[in-house]
Amino acid sequence: MINIVVELSKYVILTLMIIYTILCYYLVVGKHASDRKGLLQTQISLTFFLDFTAFLVVFLKTFDFKVAVFYAEMMVYFAAILILYRRIYKNASMLLLNNMCMLLSVGFIMLCRLDIASANKQLLIVACGSAVALVIPVMIRKMKFLKDLTWIYAGVGVVLLAAVLVLAQTSYGAKLSLMGIQPSEVIKLTFVFFMASLLAREVTFKKVVLATVVAGLHVGILVLSRDLGSAVIFFVAYMVMIYVSTRKPVYLGIGLAGGAVGSVIAYHLFGHVRERVSAWKDPMAVYQNEGYQIVQSLFAIGTGGWFGMGLCQGSPEKIPVVKNDFIFSAICEELGGIFAICLILVCMSFFLTIVEIALQIKNPFYKLIAIGLGTEYAFQVFLTIGGATKFIPMTGVTLPLVSYGGSSIMCMILMIAIIQGLYIYREDEDEEIERHRREAAKRARQRAAEAAAERDY
Structure with missing residues (x-):
């Protein structure tokens, strides 16, 4: 009976994900749809049904009561964040919020299936990050001096990266963290703020040179630390x-x-770079060494096929660091290739929503921040999925909001809060423009009335 439930659940989960993905693009394109609010609520319902189905399967396969407890805690978190955003920020982007919840859901499902302790830790970090993030949209709207902290952003970034280079221990061939924190994740935010602050006003050749020098310092230190994935993300954003x-x-x-x-x-x-390129070119030739990860990843993707093996039916634990760098491969194996394609499309709709916000903002400082953060997000998704599928050499970065990782998930939550602040700022700009238009129309009517009165006199 349990095996029948697991088999049927694959198609239920896939159907829910397909409908959710279609709604994402309908909401991105159909800006003025009269039923927009209803469709956003439908997305939330789909996410909750998907979570219920997936966690029911995991529980039936493991009979671990911790899974049920985790599911209840996760539902409390989602309900709290959705209600608080709707109460505190009535002008926030609900599509961004829905996509965040869906991507977090997929990550929680896979982490709970792989390692319940990691899932609990991830949920705690997400909850703490979300609590901090609730005040960020207010800060974006009220703290106008943020655009004037150009060289503070640059200094903080260079100093923290230099500290990692000098003090950090080597892990997986690269120097990544200090005291369990990965500063490069935080510096993704400060770097974008630096670039936006420097380039928001008149852009001269001198400013381009200064931006290049500071970006070169960031990227150069990351390369020396062998954190090549972050280095590429910084370079593309620049x-x-x-x-x-x-x-x-x-x-x-x-x-x-x-x-x-x-x-x-x-x-x-x-040599670290040469090993990864060698594993990318012909992983089977170096299967016992540097090619082992990518070969296991490809086996998992191929085994899953279009519809997947079903939750708890595959062997994703055979992939090294599957919770971090190769969680996309685990998703392909157990939830299927079609589900994985939908996941990529949801990530793309997330990026398109950010681009749409950027295009509509008038203030150049905030516009550049939205573009920079959106670029970092999109390219990180590309690097993670491209590496797991052997499209490009593996760079060792996580899939945003889905992979396990304290610093990564925390900074991604903060990044979304910044973008929500920019979305609300854009709404304020529209309201200000509309107010000026109404005042101008009122003054024009008054002048016309006065002129008519003078003619009658």
């Missing part, structure tokens, strides 16, 4: 923000050429 602020393709071309040269130099300087 290029996009420079191009958007200057609108000069020549800078984009120079950046791409410089990145290509830097990649070749890194390949020849660091």
Whole structure:
């Protein structure tokens, strides 16, 4: 009986995910749909039904009461964050919030299936991060001086990265964390704020040079620390923000050429890079060593097929660091390739929503922040999924909101709160423009009335 429930659950979960994904794009494109509120509530219902089905299966396969307790705690968290956002920030983007909850749900399901202790720790970090994040939209709206802290952002980033380079222990071939915290995750935020602050006003050649020097320091220290995934994310965010602020393709071309040269130099300087490239080119040739991770990842993806093995039916634990770098492979194995494609599409709709917010903001500082954060998010998704599927060499970054990781998940929650603040700021801009329009129309009517009165006189 349990096996029948597990088999049927695959198709129930997949159907719920497909409907949710379709609604994501309908809501992104259909801005003025009269039933928008109802569709957003439908998304929440789909997420809750998906969670119930998945956790029921995990419980039936394990009969671990901790799974039921975790499910109850997770539902309390989702209910609290959805209610609080609707009460405190009536103008917040509910689509962003819904997507955050869906991606967190997928991560919690897989973590609970893999390691209940990690799932509990992840939920605690998410809850703490969300509590802090609730005040960030207010800060974005009220703290106008944020655009003036240009060199503080730069200094904090360089100092923290240098501290990691000097003091951190090597883990998986790279220096990543200090005292259990990965500063590069926090610096993703400060770096974007630095670039936005520097380039928000008139962009001169001198400013481009200064931005390049500071970005070079960030990327250079990360390369020396062998944190190549973060280095690539910083570099791409730098290029996009420079191009958007200057609108000069020549800078984009120079950046791409410089990145290509830097990649070749890194390949020849660091054995760690050569190992990953070797594993990417022919993982079976080095299966016993550096190719083991990617081979196991590909086996898992292939085993899952389109519809997956079913929760608790596969062997994702055979993939090293599956909770962090290769959680996408575990999702493919147990929930299927179609579910994984829907997950990618949800991530894309998340990014498109951020881009839409950026395009509608008038203030250049806030516009650049939205573009920079959106670029970092999208490229991190690309690096994680590309590495797990052997599309590109593995870079060792996590899948945002889905993978296990304290610093990563905390900073992603804060990033979403910043974007929510920008969305609310955009709404305030629209209201201000509408207010000025009404006042101008009122003054025009008054002048017309006065002119008519003078003619009658």
